[in-house]
Amino acid sequence: xxxxxxxxxxxxxxxxxxxxxxxxxxxxxxxxxxxxxxxxxxxxxxxxxxxxxxxxxxxxxxxxxxxxxxxxxxxxxxxxxxxxxxxxxxxxxxxxxxxxxxxxxxxxxxxxxxxxxxxxxxxxxxxxxxxxxxxxxxxxxxxxxxxxxxxxxxxxxxxxxxxxxxxxxxxxxxxxxxxxxxxxxxxxxxxxxxxxxxxxxxxxxxxxxxxxxxxxxxxxxxxxxxxxxxxxxx
Amino acid sequence: xxxxxxxxxxxxxxxxxxxxxxxxxxxxxxxxxxxxxxxxxxxxxxxxxxxxxxxxxxxxxxxxxxxxxxxxxxxxxxxxxxxxxxxxxxxxxxxxxxxxxxxxxxxxxxxxxxxxxxxxxxxxxxxxxxxxxxxxxxxxxxxxxxxxxxxxxxxxxxxxxxxxxxxxxxxxxxxxxxxxxxxxxxxxxxxxxxxxxxxxxxxxxxxxxxxxxxxxxxxxxxxxxxxxxxxxxxxxxxxxxxxxxxx
Numbered sequence: 001x002x003x004x005x006x007x008x009x010x011x012x013x014x015x016x017x018x019x020x021x022x023x024x025x026x027x028x029x030x031x032x033x034x035x036x037x038x039x040x041x042x043x044x045x046x047x048x049x050x051x052x053x054x055x056x057x058x059x060x061x062x063x064x065x066x067x068x069x070x071x072x073x074x075x076x077x078x079x080x081x082x083x084x085x086x087x088x089x090x091x092x093x094x095x096x097x098x099x100x101x102x103x104x105x106x107x108x109x110x111x112x113x114x115x116x117x118x119x120x121x122x123x124x125x126x127x128x129x130x131x132x133x134x135x136x137x138x139x140x141x142x143x144x145x146x147x148x149x150x151x152x153x154x155x156x157x158x159x160x161x162x163x164x165x166x167x168x169x170x171x172x173x174x175x176x177x178x179x180x181x182x183x184x185x186x187x188x189x190x191x192x193x194x195x196x197x198x199x200x201x202x203x204x205x206x207x208x209x210x211x212x213x214x215x216x217x218x219x220x221x222x223x224x225x226x227x228x229x230x231x232x233x234x
Numbered sequence: 235x236x237x238x239x240x241x242x243x244x245x246x247x248x249x250x251x252x253x254x255x256x257x258x259x260x261x262x263x264x265x266x267x268x269x270x271x272x273x274x275x276x277x278x279x280x281x282x283x284x285x286x287x288x289x290x291x292x293x294x295x296x297x298x299x300x301x302x303x304x305x306x307x308x309x310x311x312x313x314x315x316x317x318x319x320x321x322x323x324x325x326x327x328x329x330x331x332x333x334x335x336x337x338x339x340x341x342x343x344x345x346x347x348x349x350x351x352x353x354x355x356x357x358x359x360x361x362x363x364x365x366x367x368x369x370x371x372x373x374x375x376x377x378x379x380x381x382x383x384x385x386x387x388x389x390x391x392x393x394x395x396x397x398x399x400x401x402x403x404x405x406x407x408x409x410x411x412x413x414x415x416x417x418x419x420x421x422x423x424x425x426x427x428x429x430x431x432x433x434x435x436x437x438x439x440x441x442x443x444x445x446x447x448x449x450x451x452x453x454x455x456x457x458x459x460x461x462x463x464x465x466x467x468x469x470x471x472x473x474x475x476x477x478x479x480x481x
Contacts, residue, residue: 045435046431048434048435048438049430049431049433049434049435049438050318050434051318051319051434051438052317052318052319052433052434052435052436052437052438052439052440052441053317053318053430053433053434053437054315054316054317054318054433054434054437054450055315055316055317055318056313056314056315056452057313057314057315057325058290058311058312058313058314059288059290059293059312059313059314059451059477060290060291060293060312060477061314061325062290062314062325062326062327062477063325063326063327063477064267064270064271064326064327064330064475064476064477064478065270065326065327065328065329065330065475076265076268076269076272079269079272079273079276080272082276083272083275083276083279083301086279086300086301086302087301087302088302092302094304094305096304096305098392098462098465098466099462108303117381120344120346120381120384120385120387120388121341121343121344121388121391122343122344122345122346122381122384122387122388123343123344123345123346124345124346124348124380125345134343135346135381139284139468140282140283140284140299141282141299141300161348162346162348162349162380163348163349163380164348164349164350176363178363178364178366179363197362197363197366197376198376198379198382201379201381201382201385204382204385204388204389205381205385205388205389206379206381206382206385207381208381230300230302232299232300232302232304234284234297234299234304234305234466
């Protein structure tokens with residue numbers, strides 16, 4: 001038996017796969033340069049953004065700027081005493097007018113929180129007289145000036161204008177003993193913390209600037225806050 | 235061994251003295267810092283205007299008036315940034331008290347529509363009011379007031395307040411408020427990248443044009459708190475920085 005070596009014909013070289021459109025584009029020098037240019041531009045832009053950017057650390061790790069030219073009489077203890085003297089002694093009231101919340105506070109502790117109604121911030125224009133009113137709850141600090149049970153309200157002009165009613169000739173006709181609920185705490189300039197016939201609107205900004213409180217909360221606030229209580233409205 | 239005991243004693247004494255000096259320095263720094271801050275706060279408190287206190291250690295932004303805290307904005311994160319080009323590295327607040335110079339837009343004020351209630355409604359309202367004034371339980375319900383009709387507009391105005399904004403203070407400092415949800419989605423992440431790029435280019439442009447690149451504080455808080463913070467800002471509101479020494 002003899003081995004025979006069969007001579008076979010060499011295989012033809014494998015046909016190269018047809019280049020895809022991306023490869024074809026890459027082979028074109030102009031496209032290659034354009035792509036490299038774009039990549040370079042992106043890199044430069046990002047580098048500039050990094051370079052021009054900020055180096056951040058946690059704010060707690062940053063040293064304070066101490067002013068060294070403080071008057072010597074300003075002893076720290078004395079200053080702390082002055083600061084402490086600013087704190088209200090008894091209870092105080094904080095009104096968050098945009099969230100319609102009232103908090104009865106003492107020593108930074110919330111004693112009671114109530115859902116209330118504060119001013120709409122809206123404008124009323126009386127075309128006839130040309131007068132304008134802004135119904136906003138004032139921001140800042142006020143003091144409970146007086147307190148009343150079963151308070152009566154003397155309806156101001158704007159209430160008639162808003163309701164499309166003529167102004168009464170007699171001031172007695174302006175008296176409304178239902179609108180303010182059972183209690184009112186007067187804050188000056190016509191602003192009050194009072195009750196309401198419209199408890200359905202508590203939590204909404206619907207008033208003309210006063211702070212309307214639900215009956216139960218109002219009673220608690222009225223009993224806890226004496227005349228002179230500070231009211232912080234923001 | 236004989237010689238090493240006095241040597242060790244001297245070294246020990248030296249170490250103890252160094253530690254005591256360092257502790258003493260820290261305590262003095264703390265007193266000085268506190269004094270600077272309280273002096274500035276007293277001035278702000280006496281102004282009877284609202285002011286903000288940034289407490290980096292909490293971290294929180296407190297809204298105060300007359301020294302009384304009326305609202306605390308708890309921050310998720312607070313970062314202090316300095317421009318790389320302007321030579322970042324000096325980690326010190328540029329001041330204790332700052333004053334807002336950015337303009338605060340006036341709120342949109344809706345106009346009250348004058349009520350044209352019909353006579354039946356007016357009569358019913360009046361009978362209800364009279365019953366309530368007498369302490370009786372009224373029948374029926376009061377008609378809708380002008381305030382109730384526009385309450386929705388107030389809520390819309392609140393919801394339209396920005397949740398990301400930049401406040402310029404004097405002396406040169408920028409407070410960037412970023413209202414972001416705690417669980418960041420892809421959209422929030424992309425917005426943060428976009429913001430970082432913009433911040434970098436802006437910083438580079440300022441540096442190129444020879445302008446001061448202000449120290450920047452970025453605070454992160456939930457979106458609704460950021461909107462709320464925007465609403466409590468007043469023109470030229472003061473910002474005090476309380477930075478007690480770490481440790």
